Amino acid sequence: MAIERVAVIGAGQMGGGIAQVAAQAGLSVVLADATPELAARGLSRIAAGLGKLVEKGKLPASGREAVLARIEAAPGLEACAGADLAIEAIVEKEDAKRELFQRLEPHLGPRAILASNTSSISITALAAATRRPDRFIGMHFMNPPPVMQLVEVIRGLQTSDETWAAVTTLAKRLGKVTVTSRDVPGFIVNRVLIPLINEACFALQEGLASAEDIDTAVKLGLNHPMGPLTLADFIGLDTCLYIAEVLHRELGEDKYRPAALLRQHVAAGWLGRKAGRGFYRYDG
Ligand SMILES: CC(=O)CC(=O)SCCNC(=O)CCNC(=O)[C@H](O)C(C)(C)COP(=O)(O)OP(=O)(O)OC[C@H]1O[C@@H](n2cnc3c(N)ncnc32)[C@H](O)[C@@H]1OP(=O)(O)O
């Protein structure tokens, strides 16, 4: 089935980025969040991101307007009616996601596909909470979605071949490279990344070196674009903790236990760049 109209639910850093990518590829997009303010905030972040591209001469000003015109920012879920695909990008909590899908489904047509951008939660379990488990799939974009090439496609036990083919084709139309993962906690990327970030938190907690030196060592020593603590701040420390908890609980091995320092930062509300403070401070 061809996908022309996409709804993105959750206008945070990922939802906004996914909406932007879809609109840049010519699709019609609804960006929904709980309140008008949150939906509008998502849209203004997209406008700012596109503005950077105009400044760099990579997009004409008219192109920016055309992309923005394809995105409707909406409070609530009613505006998602008519979507061929709904991509959920709300907080990384299973209960919240299940509840959202149950509220969303009555607004969608019977053939619409449901996708979750979850970083770690079982697609099979989320699918089972809906009435269309065969048309449910994981579509995991990387942060920031407009820049990163990869989309992980995660098949739940019930995902049909048709759903997989439609979503993989769409991801390619969005200019992304896809990999397909089985539905195992953390999938591919976070199975590898979150233990790295968590280990950096343990290293900091143990006083192995300063945050700056841990980051510089990994950045320059391994040629990563960002050190792991900077990357954790960029992802959001709450999101990193929730993913680490899923890995620990579901894979059942002590090696995945989240560092106490990570828990403490989240408890303090130091959630990273989006909160103005994480392992580092971000002014303005
Ligand atoms: C947690 C999970 O579940 C999974 C995950 O996502 S894990 C996290 C994965 N992400 C990463 O690992 C990111 C690592 N960091 C990086 O790759 C880089 O630091 C970064 C891309 C984030 C920023 O790179 P940078 O060079 O410092 O920034 P910047 O120069 O502003 O942007 C880089 C390019 O992206 C483009 N860009 C930035 N924002 C953009 C936007 N909103 N829309 C379109 N293009 C954008 C810029 O135009 C620029 O392009 P050129 O190089 O061609 O000029």
Ligand SMILES: NC(=O)C1=CN([C@@H]2O[C@H](COP(=O)(O)OP(=O)(O)OC[C@H]3O[C@@H](n4cnc5c(N)ncnc54)[C@H](OP(=O)(O)O)[C@@H]3O)[C@@H](O)[C@H]2O)C=CC1
């Ligand atoms: N950050 C990252 O690097 C990546 C994250 N992801 C995944 O994407 C999803 C979103 O992450 P991210 O964008 O970083 O998170 P953000 O915190 O930036 O955004 C989440 C958005 O969803 C809203 N929201 C939260 N709970 C609900 C709810 N119950 N109903 C409706 N809206 C809600 C939030 O509103 P409010 O601000 O009011 O809470 C916010 O606007 C998570 O599943 C995460 O694991 C995937 C890849 C990378």
